[in-house]
Amino acid sequence: MSRIVSPEDRVMAAFGQAGGGAAPDSGLTLVVGADNARMVAGMAGYGAFHHAGLGGDSDDPELLLRRWMEALKQRFAIAEPVPLGFAAMRETLPNWLARAAAGGGFCLTVADAHCLRDDIEDEGFAWLPDWLPQGVSIVVGAAATPFAQLLRTHADRLQEAESDQAAPSLPDDAGARELLALLWVARGGLTPEDAAMVMADAAAARAAAGDCVQEGDGHWLLADAGQRECVARQLLSAHGTRQQLHERLAAHFSSRTELQAQRLAAWHWRAAGRADTLRALLLSPAWLAAMNDAVHAFETLRLWRRIAEGEALRTVAEAREVTPEVLLGTAHLLDIAGDEPPPLAWLQRAGALAEAAGNTAQHARALEAVGTHPDCEPQTAQAALERALALRLEAEDVGAGAVEGARHRLACHFEARGDLRRAATHYEAGLQARAQRLGNDAPALIPWLSNLAAALASAGQLEAALPHYERALRIARAGLGERHPGTAACCDHLAGCAYAGSDYERAETLYREALSITEAGFGPAHPATAAGLHNLGTCLDALQRYREAEDCHRRALAIRQQVFGEQHMDTATSLHNLAAVLDATDALDEAERLYRRALDIWQAVTGEQHPAFATTLNNLAELLGRRGAWADAEPLFRAAVETWRGLYGDEHPHTLMSLQGLARLYVDGGKPELAEPLLAHLVDVTAEVTGGTDSQHIDAVCLLAALLRDSGRQQAARELLVETLAAAEGTLGMIAPRVQKLRRQLDSLDASKLH
Numbered sequence: 001m002s003r004i005v006s007p008e009d010r011v012m013a014a015f016g017q018a019g020g021g022a023a024p025d026s027g028l029t030l031v032v033g034a035d036n037a038r039m040v041a042g043m044a045g046y047g048a049f050h051h052a053g054l055g056g057d058s059d060d061p062e063l064l065l066r067r068w069m070e071a072l073k074q075r076f077a078i079a080e081p082v083p084l085g086f087a088a089m090r091e092t093l094p095n096w097l098a099r100a101a102a103g104g105g106f107c108l109t110v111a112d113a114h115c116l117r118d119d120i121e122d123e124g125f126a127w128l129p130d131w132l133p134q135g136v137s138i139v140v141g142a143a144a145t146p147f148a149q150l151l152r153t154h155a156d157r158l159q160e161a162e163s164d165q166a167a168p169s170l171p172d173d174a175g176a177r178e179l180l181a182l183l184w185v186a187r188g189g190l191t192p193e194d195a196a197m198v199m200a201d202a203a204a205a206r207a208a209a210g211d212c213v214q215e216g217d218g219h220w221l222l223a224d225a226g227q228r229e230c231v232a233r234q235l236l237s238a239h240g241t242r243q244q245l246h247e248r249l250a251a252h253f254s255s256r257t258e259l260q261a262q263r264l265a266a267w268h269w270r271a272a273g274r275a276d277t278l279r280a281l282l283l284s285p286a287w288l289a290a291m292n293d294a295v296h297a298f299e300t301l302r303l304w305r306r307i308a309e310g311e312a313l314r315t316v317a318e319a320r321e322v323t324p325e326v327l328l329g330t331a332h333l334l335d336i337a338g339d340e341p342p343p344l345a346w347l348q349r350a351g352a353l354a355e356a357a358g359n360t361a362q363h364a365r366a367l368e369a370v371g372t373h374p375d376c377e378p379q380t381a382q383a384a385l386e387r388a389l390a391l392r393l394e395a396e397d398v399g400a401g402a403v404e405g406a407r408h409r410l411a412c413h414f415e416a417r418g419d420l421r422r423a424a425t426h427y428e429a430g431l432q433a434r435a436q437r438l439g440n441d442a443p444a445l446i447p448w449l450s451n452l453a454a455a456l457a458s459a460g461q462l463e464a465a466l467p468h469y470e471r472a473l474r475i476a477r478a479g480l481g482e483r484h485p486g487t488a489a490c491c492d493h494l495a496g497c498a499y500a501g502s503d504y505e506r507a508e509t510l511y512r513e514a515l516s517i518t519e520a521g522f523g524p525a526h527p528a529t530a531a532g533l534h535n536l537g538t539c540l541d542a543l544q545r546y547r548e549a550e551d552c553h554r555r556a557l558a559i560r561q562q563v564f565g566e567q568h569m570d571t572a573t574s575l576h577n578l579a580a581v582l583d584a585t586d587a588l589d590e591a592e593r594l595y596r597r598a599l600d601i602w603q604a605v606t607g608e609q610h611p612a613f614a615t616t617l618n619n620l621a622e623l624l625g626r627r628g629a630w631a632d633a634e635p636l637f638r639a640a641v642e643t644w645r646g647l648y649g650d651e652h653p654h655t656l657m658s659l660q661g662l663a664r665l666y667v668d669g670g671k672p673e674l675a676e677p678l679l680a681h682l683v684d685v686t687a688e689v690t691g692g693t694d695s696q697h698i699d700a701v702c703l704l705a706a707l708l709r710d711s712g713r714q715q716a717a718r719e720l721l722v723e724t725l726a727a728a729e730g731t732l733g734m735i736a737p738r739v740q741k742l743r744r745q746l747d748s749l750d751a752s753k754l755h
Contacts (some may be wrong), residue, residue, distance in 0.1 A: 007740050014516055016457075023467070024107065024137045024139060024157070025042050025137060025157075026105075026132060026133075026134050026135055026136060026137050026139065027132055027137060027138075027156035027157065028128075028132065028137075028138045028154055028155050028156050028157070029043070029137065029138070029139045029156065029157045029158075029159060030140050030141075030142070030148070030151055030152060030154075030155035030157070030158050030159070031043075031139060031140070031141040031142070031159045031160075031161050032141075032142060032143070032144055032148050032158065032160055032161065033141075033143070033144065033160055033161030034143055034144075034161070034162050034226070035224075035226075036111055036112065036141030036142060036143065036161040037051055037053070037111035037112055037141060037224055037225060038161075038224075039141065039159070039161045040109050040110070040111040040139050040140075040141035041109070041111065043107070043109065044107055044109045044139065045107050045270055047071070047106055047107030047108055047109060047137075048067060048068050048070075048072070048106075048107075048108050048109065049073030049109045049110075049111070049715045050064050050067050050068070050109065050110045050111070050224070051110075051111045051112060051742075052064065052110055052111065052112045052113050052114075052115040052116045053111065053112030053115040053224075053225030053228065053656065054112075054222065054224075054228060055174055055184060055185070055186075055187075055222075055226065055228060055353065056186060056187035056188050056267075057187060057267070058115070059115045059116055059117050060116075060117060061086065061116050061117065061126065061127040062085075062086040062089070062302070064091040064110060064116065064127050064620060065086065065088065065093065065127055066298060068093070068108050068632075069082045069083075069089055069093060069096060070090070071094070071106075071108075072096045072097070072099075072100055072106065073665075074105075075100070075103075075106060076096075076099050076100055076103045078096060078184065079444070080092075081294050081545070082298070083296055084297060084301055084336050085301070086126070086397070090126060090127075092456055092728065093129055093250055094129060094130075094131065094322070094521075094522050094523075095522075095526075096484055097129060097131075097132065097521070098133050098483075098484070098485045098521030098522060099131055099132075099484060099485060099486070100135070100136055101133035101134055101135040101136050101483060101520075101521060102480060102481045102483040102485075102487075102521070103481070103484075104135065105135030105136060105137070105483045106135070106137075107136075107137045107138070108136070108137070108138045108139075109138070109139040109140070109141075110138075110139075110140055110141065110282055111141065111225075112140040112141060112142065112225045113140045113141060113142045113147070113151070113310070114142040114143050114145045114147040114148060115225070119426055124445040125150075125151070125154065128140075128154060129170060130520060130523060130525070130526070131523025131525075131526065133483075133520060133521045133522075133523075134520065140155075141161065142266060145587055168212070168223075168224075168226045168227045168229075168230040169230070170212065170230060170231065170234055170235070171208050171209060171210065171212065173205070173208035173209075174680050175199070175200070175202075175204055175205035175208060176205050176206075176208035176209040176210075176212070177202060177235055178199055179195065179199065179202065179205040179206060179209055179213070179220075180212055180227075180231050180235065181231060181235045181236060181241070181245060182195065182198065182199065182224065182245060182249070183213065183220060183221060183222050183231075184222060184228060184231045184232060184235070184236060184245075185236075185242055185245040185246050185249065185268075185271070186249060187264055187267050187268070187723060188219065188221075189216075189219035189220050189221035189222075190219060190220050191218055191219055191220075192206070192218075192220065194252065194253075195220060198248060198249060198252045203427055205564055206220060212222060212227055221625060227741065228299060242271075242273050242354065246268045246269075246271045246272035247263070247268070247269075247272045247274065249268045250265050250268035250269045250274070250277070251265075251273060252265075253265035253268065254269075254281070257286075257292055257637075259293065259296060262281070262286070262287065263295075263296065263299050264376070265281065265305055266278055266281050266282065266287075266299070267303070269281065269297075269408060270303055270306060274444070275306070275307055278303065278306075278307060279307050279312065282300065282303060282304060282307070283312055283313070283316050284546060285322075285323065285325075285326045287300070288316065288325075288329035288330050288333065289323065289324045289325035289326050289329050290329065291329035291330075291333055292328075292329070292332070293326070297332065297333075298338065299332060300338055301333075304333065304337050305337075306328075313330050313333065316330055317330045317331070317342075317343075317346050322353075323353065324350040324351070324354035324357070324359060324362045324363075324366060325362060326347060326351040327346050327347075327350035327353070327366075328350050328362065328365060328366060328369065330342070330346065331343075331346045331347055331350070331369065331388065332497070341373060341374055341375070344370065344373050344375045344376060345563065347366055347369045347370045347373060347545050348370055350362070350366040350369075351363055351366035351367050351370060354366055360391050360394070360395045361395065361402075362393040364388045364392050364395075364406065365388075366385040367385065367387050367388035367391070368384070368385065368388045368405070368406060368409055370384040371384035371385035371388065371409060371410075371413065372385075372409055372413075378413075378417055381413060382410075382413060382414075382417075385406070385409055385410040385413055385508075386410060388406050388410075389403070389406040389407055389410055392405075392406045403433070404430055404433065404434065406449075407426050407429060407430045407433075408426075408430060408451075410426050411423045411424075411426035411427045411430070411451065411455075414426065415454075415455055415458070417452075420455045420456070420458055420459040421459065423455040424452055424455040424456055424459070424637075427448055427451045427452035428452055430448050431445060431448040431449060431452055434448055441475055441479065442475070442479070443475055443476065443479035443480050443486070445472070445475060446472045446475055446476055446486060446490065446497065449468045449469070449471055449472040449475075450468075450469070450472050450489075450490070450493055452465075452468050453465040453466075453468035453469045453472070453493065454493070456468070457496075457497055459499065462497055462500055462501045463501075466494075466497055466498075466501075468592035469490070469493050469494040469497050470494060472490045472493070472494075473487070473490040473491060473493075473494050476489075476490040479531065482517070483517055483519065483520065483521065484517070485518065485521055485522075485528075487517060488513075488514040488515075488517035488518045488521070488532075489514075491510045491511070491513045491514035491517070492514040492532070492535060493537065495507040495508075495509075495510035495514065495534070495539070497689070498510065499538075499539055499542070504539055504542045504543050505543075507539045508536070508539050508540065508543065511532070511535050511536040511539050512536060514532055514535070515529070515532035515535075515536055516532065516586040518531075518532045519532070524559075525559055525562065526559070526563075527559065527560065527563050527564070527570070527618065529559060530555075530556040530559035530560050530563070530570070531556075532573070533552045533553070533555050533556040533559075534552070534553065534556045534573070534574060536578065537549045537550075537551075537552030537553040537556065537577060537581070538577060540552060541577070541580065541581055541584070544584075546581050546584055546585045547585075549581045549583045550578065550582065550585075553574055553577050553578035553581055556574045556577075557571070557574035557575060558579055560574050567601055567605060567688070568601070568605065569601075569602075569605055569606065569612070571601060572597075572598045572601035572602050572612065572616075573598075573612070575594045575595075575597050575598040575601070576594070576595065576598040576612075576615070576616050576619070578594055579591040579592075579594035579595045579598065579619070580619060580669065582594065583595075583619065583622075583623055588623060588626075588627060591623060592620065592623055592624075595616055595619055595620040595623065598616045599613065599616050599617060599620065602616060608643065609643060609646060609647065609729065610641075610643075610647075612646070613643065614640050614643040614644050614654070615654075617636055617639055617640045617643070618636075618637070618640040618657065618658050618661060620636055621633045621634075621636035621637040621640060621658075621661060621665075622661055624636065625637075625661070625664070625665045625668060625669075630665055630668070631670040633665055634662070634665060634669075637658055637661050637662040637665060638662065640661075641655060641658040641659055641662065644657075651688075651689050652689075653689065653690055653696060656682060656685060656686055656690070656696060657696065659678060659681075659682060660682055660696065660699065660700055660703075662678065663675050663678040663679045663682060663700075663703060664703060666678065667703060667706070667707055672707055672710070672711060674705070675703075675707060676707055679700055679703050679704040679707065680704060681705055682700040682704075683697070683700045683701055686700050693727065697724075701720060701721065701724045704717075704719075704720065705717040705718075705720050705721050708720070718746065721746045722746065725746060
């Protein structure tokens with residue numbers, strides 16, 4: 001079986017374990033002992049092996065996560081790039097582990113983990129996943145240190161590594177000792193060719209070094225962490241020795257032009273403390289032009305944190321002779337390194353330079369960056385994205401990845417602008433191209449099917465969206481498996497469509513399937529599990545199974561409070577939804593407290609001019625109205641009306657909803673003189689805005705008819721009901737719930753005339 005050899009394989013090969021061994025059972029295995037590395041390597045199988053004690057940044061938890069995720073990406077053909085930055089990788093890792101579990105399992109290993117730097121929060125264990133799904137195992141090796149004692153509380157199994165090796169010793173040969181010192185400072189070892197270029201007679205030195213050096217994937221490395229410690233103690237204790245060796249290797253790698261060599265040069269300049277030379281390299285045109293490479297961007301971001309100087313980047317970008325590649329690379333670096341996007345003018349200039357040079361690929365790339373820039377005007381963005389797609393189509397096949405990316409960006413633009421018809425057109429074109437290239441049942445079709453269905457559903461075309469969601473789920477179950485998070489997402493999307501169409505029974509079944517997959521893959525305390533509980537709880541609420549709904553929302557709230565804290569939108573959402581369930585079961589005291597807590601959070605997090613704030617405000621006003629606290633409810637209804645009006649206008653359904661709540665409050669509070677004109681207005685406007693058969697219109701009609709009846713104008717009430725009933729029966733049919741509501745109101749009115 002042919003394999004792609006990675007740096008982890010190189011280290012594993014040095015321990016004589018490449019491709020060998022069976023992965024341990026699911027869970028965390030802790031191997032304790034001085035010689036843990038060999039035992040851990042033997043348990044790695046074809047998983048991801050990392051040795052934290054071999055230098056070259058191997059002690060960096062960020063690099064550990066990066067290597068683990070690169071191995072997962074390669075093994076399970078994950079299309080998404082590895083995220084940049086420790087926090088982003090930690091957030092994404094649970095999803096990738098769930099995919100690994102669905103794909104047959106995987107083993108992640110790290111030897112000599114006590115060497116990992118603890119400058120990451122969570123007592124040095126932030127690199128360790130909180131949950132391992134069935135089929136995923138982690139093996140952590142550590143010397144018998146306090147670190148290992150702390151790690152015991154996380155472990156499912158404990159194994160002792162007994163070493164029969166003698167204490168390491170160094171050869172007397174001067175060449176061998178020079179080689180060992182160079183290997184100590186080298187990042188990932190040295191090839192024989194590199195060694196021969198930085199020292200005299202490297203082959204003889206290697207022979208004299210004997211077992212102190214191991215070989216793997218064409219590289220020489222120190223044999224183990226013990227050997228590394230011995231070299232550091234005996235050969236590198238003199239002040240400045242390590243710096244000199246780093247400078248020596250940096251100068252060697254700087255003389256080569258390939259990107260990997262340049263990255264090694266930069267790393268050694270940083271390790272040598274040569275910030276001036278490192279800055280010059282990171283600002284060089286060749287370095288910045290290569291920022292599209294994912295590994296290069298990751299390395300650049302880590303190095304740039306040490307010398308971050310936005311003004312230096314600005315000087316490079318605004319130079320007279322800058323190329324489009326350098327401009328785009330500089331913009332990308334500024335984008336990933338800072339809190340603000342790069343100047344739009346840089347991207348526009350890059351596009352103009354690329355067009356003038358006839359560089360179609362860079363021109364399209366610049367146009368895509370312009371079209372997705374947050375400061376770009378919508379019309380300019382649309383023109384840029386349409387032009388980028390045209391350029392991609394001219395240069396490449398319709399199903400090429402660059403064409404797909406350009407089409408997806410344009411579809412997203414239209415969807416964000418509310419032009420759902422054109423968004424759906426582009427999603428459908430992308431779907432057809434991908435299906436033609438990969439086949440009709442390829443899992444890679446799922447994102448396009450989901451996007452197309454979402455655009456159709458947002459446009460109110462639920463029946464058109466449904467078959468696309470159903471097809472996506474069929475493909476996911478067959479191609480990804482019943483345990484894959486992608487299958488859970490497809491269940492969730494289809495459930496949402498069913499819920500929107502009031503098919504609550506089907507929605508419940510799908511939401512339960514999604515929750516089962518998510519909880520098994522992500523664990524019972526993950527935000528994804530909270531989201532699944534939230535969705536299921538909302539569906540159970542619609543089915544009026546309030547006790548079950550309450551349990552779901554309480555669990556979701558507990559998770560979100562633990563993960564996000566109190567001041568977070570998701571926490572406020574769970575508070576609101578739990579309050580709504582309690583409200584429906586007349587647990588009004590707790591419901592009121594939760595609504596008020598949610599309002600405080602919305603006010604702090606989103607401000608008062610936000611739909612979530614207005615929704616909670618409206619619910620609280622309704623609750624107070626039912627409790628008879630009319631004086632307290634009225635200003636809340638008025639505030640909700642003004643918020644909706646400011647957000648969406650006078651005739652939006654949400655504005656009308658709060659107006660209707662206010663009208664009902666006036667009816668219940670004995671203020672018919674205020675209620676009647678408001679209800680008359682609502683009857684007219686809802687007929688135009690939501691339609692004569694909508695529940696909002698029929699509720700307004702029933703309220704107004706009751707008010708007319710109670711004020712002695714029974715004939716006017718009857719005429720209003722008869723007219724509305726005739727229109728509703730013609731559209732909904734005689735047995736529709738809304739029609740029956742009108743008929744009951746009319747029957748009640750006619751019966752009152754007989755007495």
